[in-house]
Amino acid sequence: MTASTTENLREGERGKGKGKSPSSILLNTTPEDHHIAKMAAVALGLTVFENAIPSPLPGVKPGLANIITLIVLARYGWRAAAWVALLRVVAGSLLFGNFLAPGFFLSLSGALCSLGALAISMHLPQRWFGAVTHSILAAFAHIAGQMMVVYLWLIPHSGIAYLIPIFATAALVFGAVNGLIAARFMDNDDKPVTERQA
Amino acid sequence: MNLYEPFRSSIKAGDWLTLLLGCACVILLTLKLWNGEIADRAIIRSGGKIFKEVSLSRDLQIEVPGPLGVSIISIEKRKARISSDPSPRQYCVRQGWLQQAGEIAICLPNEVSVELTGNAKKYDSLNY
Numbered sequence: 001m002t003a004s005t006t007e008n009l010r011e012g013e014r015g016k017g018k019g020k021s022p023s024s025i026l027l028n029t030t031p032e033d034h035h036i037a038k039m040a041a042v043a044l045g046l047t048v049f050e051n052a053i054p055s056p057l058p059g060v061k062p063g064l065a066n067i068i069t070l071i072v073l074a075r076y077g078w079r080a081a082a083w084v085a086l087l088r089v090v091a092g093s094l095l096f097g098n099f100l101a102p103g104f105f106l107s108l109s110g111a112l113c114s115l116g117a118l119a120i121s122m123h124l125p126q127r128w129f130g131a132v133t134h135s136i137l138a139a140f141a142h143i144a145g146q147m148m149v150v151y152l153w154l155i156p157h158s159g160i161a162y163l164i165p166i167f168a169t170a171a172l173v174f175g176a177v178n179g180l181i182a183a184r185f186m187d188n189d190d191k192p193v194t195e196r197q198a
Numbered sequence: 199m200n201l202y203e204p205f206r207s208s209i210k211a212g213d214w215l216t217l218l219l220g221c222a223c224v225i226l227l228t229l230k231l232w233n234g235e236i237a238d239r240a241i242i243r244s245g246g247k248i249f250k251e252v253s254l255s256r257d258l259q260i261e262v263p264g265p266l267g268v269s270i271i272s273i274e275k276r277k278a279r280i281s282s283d284p285s286p287r288q289y290c291v292r293q294g295w296l297q298q299a300g301e302i303a304i305c306l307p308n309e310v311s312v313e314l315t316g317n318a319k320k321y322d323s324l325n326y
Contacts, residue, residue, distance in 0.1 A: 128212030136216050140223070159300060165228040172220045183208035 036072075036080055040087040043068040047092045057163075059106075059146070060170045063178060065092075066114070066138065070131050070182035075189070078119055085111045102154055106146050113145025114138035131186065135179025139171035237299040237314035240278045242271060245309045254278060254314070264308035271312055278312055280305060 043065040050064050065088050073081035089111045093104040121129070121137045147167065150160060242250045244262050252260065252273065259281075260271045267284035277295040283305045285291075290305040299316035 124212065128210050129216070130208065130210045130213050132209055132213035133216040136220050140220070159302065161231050162300070164231055165224065168224045168227050172217075172224050175220070176217060179213070180205060180208055184205065187207055 032076075032080070035076070036083045036087070039068055039072050039080075039084045040091065043084055043088040044091050044095070047088060048095065051096070057166065059167065062174045063139065063142070066135065067178050067182045067185070069114075069118075069138075070135055070179065071185055073118055073122060073134065074131060074182075074186055078115075078122060081118065082115050085115055105153075106149055109145040109149040110142040114142040117141035130179075131183040132176060132179035135182065136172060136175040139175030139178070140168070143167045143171045237276075237297065237301070237316055239315050240271075240273060240296075241313045241315060243311045243313070249310075262310050264305070264310045266308045269305055269308050269310040271310075278314060279303065280310070280312060283310065284308055 046064040046068065050061055053062070055061055066085075068088075069081050069085045072084045086108075089104070089107045090099070093099040093101075093107065096103075098104050115138075117137045117140070118134055121134045124133065147160065147164065238254055240252050240254055241248060242252070242260060242262055244264055249262055250260060252258070254273055254276045257274045258272075260273075262269045262271060264284075268282075269280055269284070269290075270282040272279055272281040277297050279295045280290045280293070280303050283291050285305045285307040287307075290303040290310075293303045296303055296312065296314050299314050302311060302313040304311040
């Protein structure tokens with residue numbers, strides 16, 4: 001949803017000339033909106049899929065949806081990536097029924113922190129740093145943000161420091177793997193069409 | 199290197215650097231946070247208040263009264279455990295021996311807990 005949407009919304013409300021009842025609301029969407037919605041839907045699908053995978057420790061998840069965030073970041077920029085990530089968090093929480101529950105705020109803090117890390121890491125020279133770097137940095141920021149929320153709000157006990165090495169290892173491994181998958185998806189992006197491989 | 203070949207163009211030089219730094223970070227964190235300090239005291243709490251503080255150097259058994267009954271805490275060979283407890287699910291008993299500073303066994307129903315500490319409480323820097 002772009003800033004122009006609200007404009008369009010008002011236009012839609014006034015759109016009596018088009019034969020609509022005065023109360024009908026027409027959301028005029030841009031192609032970018034559609035794209036963000038599609039990508040968020042794919043990310044949501046991955047989130048649902050991932051929830052079916054049993055985890056040895058609550059909180060240790062591969063974060064497959066972040067592959068989508070990385071691809072969107074590389075192709076459409078940070079703003080679109082932020083939309084996709086945040087839409088996925090909100091829609092996912094509605095889907096799993098934990099909207100505004102602690103789990104939702106954990107996802108949200110993780111997503112916000114990793115978006116912050118991506119905003120910085122995307123300015124690294126592209127010649128040397130690719131999706132793998134972005135993914136690892138975002139994964140570390142994700143877990144750091146979540147641990148902060150856990151410590152400051154949910155479990156203010158220093159004992160959770162014992163879990164940090166586990167979460168950090170998971171962040172490194174899954175961050176690298178997700179980044180690799182995203183990079184592999186985008187391998188063809190900067191090649192001319194004739195050289196692309198299936 | 200057949201497994202690596204398809205990914206060669208996906209990983210850039212800086213990515214290896216990030217990976218390396220990430221590994222270093224994880225190893226440092228693990229060493230820093232898991233350097234299991236040997237515990238030398240056990241703090242036994244009942245109903246949230248400290249019931250007794252004992253050294254782990256002598257083997258002994260302590261009976262701690264709680265709202266459901268008596269929990270028995272054993273100390274043996276510098277380790278401590280809750281060996282008997284009236285709680286229905288027996289979580290704290292099944293937790294077994296505690297050895298490192300910072301480890302804790304809590305019997306919520308009977309409001310009894312055992313926490314091991316070292317000479318210095320390790321994570322105070324986080325608390326304050």
